[in-house]
Amino acid sequence: MPPLSSGQQGGEGRWQPLEVPWTHTNIPPQCVQPCCRPLCYEQSEHRLHKSSQMKMEEMSLSGLDNSKLEAIAQEIYADLVEDSCLGFCFEVHRAVKCGYFFLDDTDPESMKDFEIVDQPGLDIFGQVFNQWKSKECVCPNCSRSIAASRFAPHLEKCLGMGRNSSRIANRRIANSNNMNKSESDQEDNDDINDNDWSYGSEKKAKKRKSDKLWYLPFQNPNSPRRSKSLKHKNGFSVCTSASNTLPLLFSSSGELSNSDPFKYNNSTGISYETLGPEELRSLLTTLIFLFQQCGVISEHTKKMCTRSLRCPQHTDEQRRTVRIYFLGSSAVLPEVESSLDNDSFDMTDSQALISRLQWDGSSDLSPSDSGSSKTSENQGWGLGTNSSESRKTKKKKSHLSLVGTASGLGSNKKKKPKPPAPPTPSIYDDIN
Amino acid sequence: MGRAEGNRKVNGTEGERVPPLPTCVKFQLVSKMNKDAQMRAAINQKLIETGERERLKELLRAKLIECGWKDQLKAHCKEVIKEKGLEHVTVDDLVAEITPKGRALVPDSVKKELLQRIRTFLAQHASL
Numbered sequence A: 001m002p003p004l005s006s007g008q009q010g011g012e013g014r015w016q017p018l019e020v021p022w023t024h025t026n027i028p029p030q031c032v033q034p035c036c037r038p039l040c041y042e043q044s045e046h047r048l049h050k051s052s053q054m055k056m057e058e059m060s061l062s063g064l065d066n067s068k069l070e071a072i073a074q075e076i077y078a079d080l081v082e083d084s085c086l087g088f089c090f091e092v093h094r095a096v097k098c099g100y101f102f103l104d105d106t107d108p109e110s111m112k113d114f115e116i117v118d119q120p121g122l123d124i125f126g127q128v129f130n131q132w133k134s135k136e137c138v139c140p141n142c143s144r145s146i147a148a149s150r151f152a153p154h155l156e157k158c159l160g161m162g163r164n165s166s167r168i169a170n171r172r173i174a175n176s177n178n179m180n181k182s183e184s185d186q187e188d189n190d191d192i193n194d195n196d197w198s199y200g201s202e203k204k205a206k207k208r209k210s211d212k213l214w215y216l217p218f219q220n221p222n223s224p225r226r227s228k229s230l231k232h233k234n235g236f237s238v239c240t241s242a243s244n245t246l247p248l249l250f251s252s253s254g255e256l257s258n259s260d261p262f263k264y265n266n267s268t269g270i271s272y273e274t275l276g277p278e279e280l281r282s283l284l285t286t287l288i289f290l291f292q293q294c295g296v297i298s299e300h301t302k303k304m305c306t307r308s309l310r311c312p313q314h315t316d317e318q319r320r321t322v323r324i325y326f327l328g329s330s331a332v333l334p335e336v337e338s339s340l341d342n343d344s345f346d347m348t349d350s351q352a353l354i355s356r357l358q359w360d361g362s363s364d365l366s367p368s369d370s371g372s373s374k375t376s377e378n379q380g381w382g383l384g385t386n387s388s389e390s391r392k393t394k395k396k397k398s399h400l401s402l403v404g405t406a407s408g409l410g411s412n413k414k415k416k417p418k419p420p421a422p423p424t425p426s427i428y429d430d431i432n
Numbered sequence B: 001m002g003r004a005e006g007n008r009k010v011n012g013t014e015g016e017r018v019p020p021l022p023t024c025v026k027f028q029l030v031s032k033m034n035k036d037a038q039m040r041a042a043i044n045q046k047l048i049e050t051g052e053r054e055r056l057k058e059l060l061r062a063k064l065i066e067c068g069w070k071d072q073l074k075a076h077c078k079e080v081i082k083e084k085g086l087e088h089v090t091v092d093d094l095v096a097e098i099t100p101k102g103r104a105l106v107p108d109s110v111k112k113e114l115l116q117r118i119r120t121f122l123a124q125h126a127s128l
Helices: A038-062 A066-098 A108-113 A148-159 A163-179 A192-197 A227-234 A277-292 A316-327 A343-357 A373-392 A396-412 A425-431 B023-032 B035-050 B052-066 B069-084 B091-105 B108-125
Strands: A136-138 A145-147 A213-215 A249-251
Touching: A038 B023, A066 B035, A066 B052, A066 B069, A066 B091, A066 B108, A136 A148, A145 A148, A148 A163, A277 A316, B035 B052, B035 B108, B052 B069, B052 B108, B069 B091
Parallel strands: none
Antiparallel strands: A136 A145, A213 A249
């Protein structure tokens, strides 16, 4: 139908088709045949306009009739429902003719296969809940079986590719660089990570036990020196100067690294005479460590347990075994009555060791006060504080720092000062 | 709806199909109508104009799907089609079978809500 021009009626020209029921009697005689003469449209529009005006008047009068309104509402509702039904019919018919009406039906066999499972302990697919928790994966790098939930962090460290692993590795490089200064000729002399040793002073505020890592890779005394190759392979270097030494390496970043498992060598003894200053320092550190921490070497990770002497994971027997291994058969497990138990032991042992080694004495260092086992670790780390400073200057002072540490340890134990116990030197006798 | 099915609508009083009138004639009939019819027409017009009819339609459709009406009707359809044979289904057949069942299956809550909305609309717009 051609649209009506609005100009003809002076602005009123809105053409609205009307849903108008009509009967034969209403047809005006002059317009029976189909025609589209403009005149007719004009006429019809005119009449429409009139009728709408009439309607407006009528609506306001008759709109108040509630029953009529209700009837109208019912009609409208019926229309809407019929629309929906028809729409649905068309959809179904189209689906039937296009062939996809029966597509979503499943055959009875599949219905049985995929029936919903409703047994206790299973989900609706019939799978066991939490099955993956107990599953273990084999690490492709170190060929160890790791729990599934721990696999990702393990792999990160095992491969040395995560963010943290590279941090540890860098620190280790720096550590070993400084330790190997006298031995290696090609190492970078980075002093960037000097702060590794200043644990006691810098990290007083961050006394987190979990941050510490003591890592003790043992080396076969008969194998050639592998400090460089180890460094390149694992990102840290092992400090060795002689075959009969006890190489020690520890990370101050406080993160575990599984990159180099221990190799126990029971034939390794400790001969002090052949140890260089670095080895002695690290050895002393180990000893101090053993006096303050659990120290039990886990078979799993080959690392010393860094928990307190009352660590619940390991028994005293285990701790004694470790200490015997390190210190000889007469090693005594430190008392575990309080976290500050090791006062006398520390003082005596370190002092004894020092006296035996005939080092120069100086009291450079005073590590932080120990109020708990955590801080007692800091004292052990206090060793590192001076080491960092000494590294910056000359080698000689490393001796001093060590000694200073030892005496500092003794002097800092304010809570339980005890007289030194006589029998401690025997430990070292046995070792020698 | 009406125009597309102009051929389907049957005159209520006479019960027989009448040929469609030319448009010009239809407009002339407006003035001849009684008040009720006019009112109905006006209300329908208003419904369409404001878009309320579309909204109501959508609302009804959503509610029917929600309450499972569509699935019930689909199951019924499947039976009908299986009876008649997949190849021989026509629209008229489907309409004849399904529409009465569809009307009956509409839940009361849906019907009430829709009627409520229509009444609200009428109350707003009846006075114009």
